Structures are given as C-alpha cells and as structure tokens.
Amino acid sequence: MVHVADIINTKAKTMSKKMLKISVAIISAFPLFLGANGMIKGIPTSVLDQLEKHPDIVASMDGSQRYLSSLLFMFGFLFYWILPKFDFYTRLFRILLIFLFIGGLARMSSVFIYGVPGNLQLTILGIEILVPLILVPWHISIYGLRLGHEKNKVKNESG
Structure with a gap:
C-alpha cells in the first residue's frame, strides 16, 4: 500500500535533487568563466602596470x-561533467568540494598574513568556504553517506 507521505517524500527528494543540480550548474559557471579568462588574459593589467620594470617576474607570474x-x-x-551521472559520482563530487574548501582556507590564510583583498577576492573566498558547507550536507541529505560506486559494485557482484 502506498502512503501519501511516501509520495510527498519522494517528490520532495526528486525536487531537491533537481535544485541541487541546478545550483551546482550555476555555481560551476564561475570557475569556468574565471579560469578561461585567466588562461586567455594572464596577469591582470593592474598588476602588469606595477611590475613593468621587472620582466622576469612578469613572465613567471603570467605563466x-x-x-x-x-x-x-x-x-x-x-562539476559539469559529473552532473548527468550525479548518483554515480557522489565521491568525486564530495572530493571536489573538499578541494574547494581547502583552497578557501589557503586563501583565508593570505587574508591573515597580508590583509583584506579586493571585493572580487573576498567574494571568491566566500564561495570557496560557504559553498562546500552548504552543498555537502544537502548532498548527504539526498544521497546519504554512500559514495556512489559501492551501490553499483553490489549490484554487479550479485547478478
């Protein structure tokens, strides 16, 4: 017998999965854009202007x-690559979020050593620290603590 609560719970979980995927897709646009921009443009012009008397430093920093x-x-x-098989790549998703968080901690150490950076860097720092703290519990609430591949291995071993 199907209970109404089970139907509502299933629909809520499905909606939560969709919202998580949409959130990841939106958030993943930032590293794609910023990474492509940095690969194409190299060092920002504002930094280049300050270092124009030191071409050896510019070459190293640009690389x-x-x-x-x-x-x-x-x-x-x-992040985009794992979206279509989100259920299968739970381990990779969580590892990427851990990398993001550790990168944020490294960036935060710079704040303590050298002071508060510009607004863009503060925004990125906020993303690096807060996004994993939000997405990991959300992901666990949907997929539990299993790490993707285990469920598939059990299916393959049993038949």
Missing part, C-alpha cells in the same frame, strides 16, 4: 596565472 587558471577551469568542467 603561473595561466596554469592556475587552467586548473580552475578544469575544476568547473569536472
């Missing part, structure tokens, strides 16, 4: 900027 931007781009790409 690092473009490399780190490519990692940021791929970070966003991986």
